[in-house]
Amino acid sequence: MKIGIVGLPGSGKTTVFNALTGRKAEVSGYTGGKREPNLAVVSVPDDRIEKLADRYHPKKVTPAQITYVDVAGEVSVREEKGSALEETLRHLRPADALLIVLRNFEYPGEPPDPQTEIEALDAEFVLTDLISVEKRLERLEKDASKGKKSDPMELELLRRARDLLNAGTPLRSDTEIARSPLLKGYAFLSAKPCIAVLNSGDDSDMGTVSLSLPADVPVVEVKGRLEMELAQLSPEEADVFRQDFALDMPATMRIIQESYRLLGLISFFTVGEDEVRAWTIPTGTQAQKAAGVIHSDIEKGFIRAEVISCDDLLASRSYADAQRAGKVRLEGKEYPVRDGDVINFRFNV
Ligand SMILES: Nc1nc2c(ncn2[C@@H]2O[C@H](COP(=O)(O)OP(=O)(O)O)[C@@H](O)[C@H]2O)c(=O)[nH]1
Ligand SMILES: [Mg+2]
The missing domain is CATH 3.40.50.300 (P-loop containing nucleotide triphosphate hydrolases)
Structure with a gap:
């Protein structure tokens, strides 16, 4: 911004x-x-x-x-x-x-x-x-x-x-x-x-x-x-x-x-051992479009978004734990990303 x-x-x-x-x-x-x-x-x-x-x-x-x-x-x-x-x-x-x-x-x-x-x-x-x-x-x-x-x-x-x-x-x-x-x-x-x-x-x-x-x-x-x-x-x-x-x-x-x-912006996060990163998008941006903020290839080859709210993730002991507890959802390309979502994009190259 x-x-x-x-x-x-x-x-x-x-x-x-x-x-x-x-x-x-x-x-x-x-x-x-x-x-x-x-x-x-x-x-x-x-x-x-x-x-x-x-x-x-x-x-x-x-x-x-x-x-x-x-x-x-x-x-x-x-x-x-x-x-x-x-x-x-x-x-x-x-x-x-x-x-x-x-x-x-x-x-x-x-x-x-x-x-x-x-x-x-x-x-x-x-x-x-x-x-x-x-x-x-x-x-x-x-x-x-x-x-x-x-x-x-x-x-x-x-x-x-x-x-x-x-x-x-x-x-x-x-x-x-x-x-x-x-x-x-x-x-x-x-x-x-x-x-x-x-x-x-x-x-x-x-x-x-x-x-x-x-x-x-x-x-x-x-x-x-x-x-x-x-x-x-x-x-x-x-x-x-x-x-x-x-x-x-x-x-x-x-x-x-x-x-x-004022600008109607929200943040989502990507996490991993290499990088934890915040991304800024307009409110209401759909998952596939949000993927494009990271890389156009991820947008083009979009399959699914693995989504968990930041709060749920932090409240769990690990990502795997959160997954077992059913806190990680699989969302399609039209899913409107929410402020604080932690997203792992699955995509084809
Ligand atoms: N008392 C007071 N003086 C200020 C304040 N902000 C700026 N000044 C003073 O006002 C003058 C102009 O400030 P500056 O930031 O250079 O203004 P600019 O021309 O808009 O960039 C300087 O002498 C500042 O020290 C403030 O909040 N309180
Ligand atoms: Mg000045």
């Missing part, structure tokens, strides 16, 4: 990036700082995979991974062509979801205004997408006048997208457009699922700000700078601090959980 971190300059994007990844990227704030994005791949913490690894002592443990990219530039369509915008977009387009960081701490003389910030950013997304849609429509209309045929469905979806954007509506509010395979290639920013990250000051009383956001944009409050400092400590030291500050789950966990929920 790829997650882009966006926000106005000085909102704390790099601070949140550091909190999420344990990196020490330069926090520069209003000065703008460097232009290159910060990129990091982090493992998704999951106690199920840790327990499975304790059981199997495999040579390799491979948790699910998330790539975070903190784009250095501001998303602003007002910037010149060939400018930071294109660079920023190049990094944001492939993102599966966006974290919108909103400043909720005081700068001297500048009280926080997260509501205005998110509205400004959403307006930028809408405008950026509108420009792409209009360019594309112009192109298709030109082609049509030369007698070249275009996909009428794509044309119709693009027109609908243009109407929404013209009305200032982000494309994510229309699920058909937001999820259409025909429009996927455009990677519209306003179509991406978003999480608002309310970056609160160290001592602010969290939860007092009332943000009015669309229902499809969940809010996660974090004390960005504090979380960044905690991310530099050992897990044990960080735990002590968390208790002292009465902080709940690390921001990392809350943001990851929210991302999985």
